Amino acid sequence: MSSPRSFSLIPRGRRLVSLTLGVFLAGAMAFSGATAAQAETYDPITGTGSTWSQNALDQWRKNVASNYGMTVNYSGTGSSAGRRDYIAGTVDYAVSEIPFQANPEDGSPPEVPPRGYAYMPIVAGGTSLMYNLKIGGQQVSNLRLSGDTIAKIFKGTITNWNDAAIAADNPGLAMPDKGITPVVRSDGSGSTAQFTLWMSKQYPSIWTTGMTSQYPTLPNFKYQSGSSGVAGYVSQNYGEGAITYVEYSYAMQAGFPVVKVLNAAGYYVEPTSNSVAVALLKAQIAPDLTQILDGVYNNADPRTYPMSSYSYMIIPTAVGGVFTTGKGKTLSTFAKYMLCEGQQQASDLGYSPLPMNLVIAGFAQVARIPGTVVPAFDPTSCNNPTFKPGEDPNNNLLAQTAAQPAECDKKGPNQCTTGTGGAAGTETAVSGSGNGGSASGGSGSGTGGGTSGSSSAAGGAVDEYGNPVSGGTSGGGAVSASPFTLAQDSWGAPQNIMLAAGLFVVLAAIVPPFVAPQMQRVLGKKKP
């Protein structure tokens, strides 16, 4: 009879559980009440896609949350996954560098979204080549490469930093004997698509596999997922010798330099917001706002960064999937914010703001969102840094004011010492045949070269920009011209002697205890 009583703990435990649950639920309700009160005017929206533009979206997401109390979820899963999610209807919007692939070059079936969609450009940027390279233990921050060299590196045909092609691009650097580790994306990515598109258009003889979102498997390449994955790998200590393609903002964040890429005018240019803006003046915009970048790749303006492109938000033009008109209100307000105010932060983040013509076109797309609340485009209320009210929409203020590249960035024997990307503060002294010069990228006019101490020390003939013409003597503080070699760890005679000494010490420790008893026995036998 006593057994039920002895287990009377059970109801008590249950009571405890229900009490906890009650408290928990009450707390949850309090929470939801609070959030509902804050964001009562906007339904939360969710999107996935590109990691290329994720830094900008994260910043904007945060801004609209604090300014409008708007909940915008964004998850950088890669452009391919974003487009796939849009097709599946599991997100309200997606972000991708490339449009839906109606005729994919790799032979995969076409991507056809079941509900209406439109492309809205959100930001421009340069696909930069972030690298981690040291010469003599010192970070290199002024590397420059020509397009075909880049294509060969990412095809796996150039595998060492001291390759002649790289040395030819960098006359001021004594390239080390170090293997190149190309770090590429393991997930389906718009960055990969843009990068392979550029290679396949410009260097079809080197890059033969066409545009692809999935990077092909190549020996000794490193595959990481997401822009942060590749950037994170390059910025590790063990990432020395690595190079990757990633949006400029990631290099800025990680504090690592980016490659200055040779453009059609013969200048090595860094992907700053200005050089991207200049380059994109030659982008052809199709009626659906998608980009045709052949003109950008070969833009003859010396300020051009050739691998510039726009990133797009895929916005719904019909209700479907999880998208409702209530969400349309949020999405349209968010889109307006991105096109106007949001662009002010683009340069700081490492992107380039959209020019006026794309903003106007973007507004036209926003108007197609079901439930949109955004009025027609009004240049006076749109605080976009690329234009002032009343200007020709095809102009771009940034491009007009962009500085000419420094003369030391021209293809030839001279090489600027100024750092790039996130390592802009780090100068890299140059030596050898070329001489230094520093470029102040982006602010006002180009200052030309000749400001670095090393070149003035050289003396001799000086050209009109103050650079020495003859490159016989190298400046002070320059990196040694002898290739950097790893510390010798070969086994030589001293090591043998040392090892012998070590063994001797060990023997000296071990032998006596063994020998002593025997010796004693021998001595003991002798005594009597």
Add this chain to the structure above:
Amino acid sequence: MANSRTPVLEAERGSEKQESHEPVAGRRSLVSKPSRSDSVFRNVSYGAGMATVGIMLAVGIFLTLRATDALGVAGFSFLTEQEWSPETQKFGIAAVLFGTITIAIIALCVSVPLSLGAALLISEIVTPKVKTALITLVDLMAAVPSVIFGLWGVFYLQANVIPVSQWISTNFGWIPIFRVTNAAGELATEASAFTSSAFIAGIVVGLMVVPTQTSVMREAFSQTPMGEREGALALGSTRWGMIQTVVLPFGKGGIIGGVMLGLGRALGETIAVYMIISPIFVINWELLKTGTNSVSSLIALRYGESSQFGLSALMAAGLVLFLITLAINFTASSIVARSRSGAESG
């Protein structure tokens, strides 16, 4: 009690049942009709069993059905093809499965000596107080989430294991699997050639499965009959002699079972592997060299960007992994059940 129950039952059963309780001549039925509460209970239990089986079969059947789409297209080449490109109908799990298995084997190489040693120490050598503490600690470690092992692997181990890999590759490079070559086919010495390798992933996964293995083995060892242990000691054996001659043979089933269970978990591990490796789709025999792959990290990597057919291919890969794990688990449990230690534990 018995007296008091009958009226209750009478009331529950209703009037027509009462006839059977009237005193009658002949045999009394030993089978009682279940009460209403009992039949409810029985039905609810059956229902729960059905629901469980329903859920589990739904998973299994759904996986199989969806996987057949892809398997039908790929056919036998699903097991031999290395490339993974379901969009172009060219896909197979040869490289992925190879990577999965190498990682699991490396994990076992790390975990088996550690878990065997620790299990023997805990069950045979330390004092009871220490024993309890160690058992708790090891069991506690079995609950550490795998993402934490992944963090440790990426942020600590990766950088610190490179010199070890370099050392192994320089000194044992004559063994093909320890060789690390660069693009030119020479021995590579750069740090970046050694990152994100199967070796690093294997170490992390190995540490992850060690606690599970240890507790399975310890459980088996602790069931060694005291008489046999004492017999060995009474015959003048040393402690190790006793372990070697009594405990190890007795616990053989437990050892194999533990190893297999660990293997099963190592094969299915996702997130730690995903964080560490650099996924490639070719078979890489150089275990210390960057680049490997695993089925579960392939799924984690590609599920989002896959079309319906791509998902089907991923499910086929998942199904293969599931079947392998299943086979390993059943083998393990049958070995354990057949062994002496398993038989005695019932």
Add this chain to the structure above:
Amino acid sequence: MTLIPEAAIPGTPGTPDAQTSSLAAPTANPIVVPLTIDPLAPPATAFVESLRDDGTVNLRARTFIPNSEGVETAARRHIHGTPLEERFNVFGAAAAGISVAILLFGWFAPLTGQVGWAVIAFIGFLGFYAVLVSLKADGQEVKDRIMISLLYSAAVILIGALLFVVIYTLIRGQEALPHANFFFDTMQLAGPLDPLTVGGISHAIMGTLMQIGMALSLAVPLGITTAVFLNEIGGKFARFVRTISDAMTALPSIVAGLFVYAAIITLITHQRSGFAAAMAIMVMMLPIIIRASDVVLRLVAGNLREASYALGSTKWRTVWHVVLPTARSGLVTAVILGTARGIGETSPVLLTSGVTAVMNLNPFDGPMISLPLQVFAFVRSPEPNMIARGFGTAAVLLLLVLTLFALARVFGGRGPGQLSVRQQRAVVARSGRDAVRLTISAARRERALELAQATAGSASSTTAPKETLS
């Protein structure tokens, strides 16, 4: 059958080899033993055969203590504890090993790396230790010492490595943990570049609690009822259920996530949500809970059940009042273990829950992040602050899981029916009270009886003692 000849007793001087061989293989043929008769042994006439040659029992045979007079016995084996000398040996060998490693790395050879140092030091230690032990003991003993020191090293490496993983996470998490906002804020207002004083993981904590709560509210009743079904009802179908659920423990968690992604997200809900994540966790946890509860319920002693049935209770009452309460602590452990697994798994939620920076308390609409996924999302960023947040989140997750596990130990430390000290004390007190009550009522009844006898003088009640029993 013969009594063991004296000479075969281990420790006698003439037979060290026989001793080792018989130990090396316990199943070795016992015939080996009598063959090693030592000349020093007493004459064979001293042996008394228990059986005569014709097979009849020799009544003179009796157990006797063998005469060990004049027989040299070997030193006693140390099988417990470590004598002082032994500790000294260990200490000396360790010192020597470390010194050799330092010498080799510091002066002699171009060796580098901490791991290499540790390996050399360890090998040195083993070598020196073997030498030191062999000064005093035989080969068996040396082998024993070396193997046991290997066992110790394995355990030290294992425990050390596991603790290091945990402590590393906690230490790296210290950067983010001291900020109170880390526990009470969400990441909604925190951008990529914001310092640690902005933003927190309350949304992930809530997400984890809600997801695991939903998963448990489905998995626990279903799992335990199924386990009860397996044990109490049985039959062919129960065997089938057991096979299936055993098979499902082999399901890799990512495949469970993939199933939910393909079956629920792409076909039904069309969005990643907390509910989908809870389903994935449930599918993963259910077999674990079933299996663990099944084991626990199987341990409930059959006589308890039989006693209950014998008292006439129904199956349902037996299960509810006897089986489940008896197995309660074990069931709690099973559930908590399943919970710990479910909370810590990243791969199912990676596919199903979606990533968000805001508090979402509606499990059916919109992404709802959980702690492990938040860790994963944080550390993908190259930003140092984000990585610090990732480690902070990992530390929170770790502490949560370890707390759950500690709870499981507290509840599950005892087998079914075993009581804690407090419960035991309560039982003792209760039975004491019962005793007092019984004594009092017995005395009262006796007095009543006497009274009745005194008044009626004839009637005697035999039912009274029965009542006291009931």
